[in-house]
Amino acid sequence: MFRKAVVKGYFYPDNREELVNFFEQNKEKQKSDAILAIVPHAGYIYSGKTAVKTISSINLKKKVLMLGPNHTGFGEKVALFPDGEWETPFGILKVDNVLNSKLKLVEDIKEDIVAHVREHSLEVILPILHYFSGDITFSAITMMPMRYNQCIELAEKIYQNVRDEEFTIVVSSDFNHYEDAETTNKKDMMAIENILALDSKGLYDVVFSKDISMCGVYPAIVGIELAKLFGAKEAKLIEHTHSGYVNGDYSQVVGYAGILIQ
Structure with a gap:
């Protein structure tokens, strides 16, 4: 199955030279090992620098x-893109057949194209991954x-x-949405503090008790665990x-954040 890039030229430039310049200007020089990275998925003009700094x-x-x-509400609840390829401005990236075959053994994970075909949250990260590796x-x-509890069970089954x-785990998530900057900074830091403590239950509780509109909270919880x-x-x-x-x-x-878990 081939997935064509659907938000190129909108969320990120569809020009290799422009992307290379952007990545080179914002990359980190020092690298370290990490098990997981949390990165934002908005348009590069807003969150691209944070995503590049984190992944690089x-x-x-x-x-x-x-x-x-x-974000679309279409497809399976936990949807795995089938074996195939994804288009990026740097060429084609292949789905890992071996990793996919093992993920498909998890009963809660269903192979599904519909959930992915118009979804931007993973597509916008791929050009950065493709460039740096x-x-x-x-x-x-x-x-x-x-x-x-479903998130915890899913993490354990995976x-x-x-x-x-x-493998490196990459979680795609923006943080609080469409409130004033002061409120967003406060709410984001409450969520970030729990992530930094590797406290997925604390993250879940604070997101819902404080009405933090963190769109990737469920992937983050599964990723942390x-x-x-x-x-x-x-x-x-x-x-x-x-x-x-x-x-x-x-x-x-x-709000946007780049976080490493090591």
Whole structure:
């Protein structure tokens, strides 16, 4: 199955030279090992710098497991893109057949194209991954809302099936949406503090008790728990920002963060 890029020229430039310049201007020089990276998925003009700084600061494995929210509401609840290829401005990236075959053994994960065909949350990350590690293969999962215990069970089932694989986990999520900058900064930091503590239950509770509109909270919870099963001990914040710094409108912003779990 071939997935054509659907938000190129909209969420990110459809021009290789422009992308290369953007990536080179914003990349980190120092790299470290990481089990998981949380990165934003808005248009590059708003969150691209944060995503580039975060991804370029880690030693990417040859395989990547991508977890992102389903914004469209179409398709399966936990949707795995089938074996195939995805288009990026740097060429074609292949789905990892071996990783996919093991993920398909998880009963809660269903192969599904519909959930992915118009979804932007993973597509916008792929050009960055492709540029900084062009020979990767990947598996792509989108998620709809789930209860906390379902997230934990999903992480445990994934681990049982892929624990002999080596891969980097990339979680795609923006943080609070469309409130003023002061409110968003406060809400985002409440969520980020729980992520930095590797406290997925605390993250779940604060997101709902404080009405934090973090679109990738479910992929983040699954990712945190999966990273802990792979031995993660700590996390660090690479950058937190919001859209107001770009468009000058501080009355309604979207928050973005880049976080590593190691």
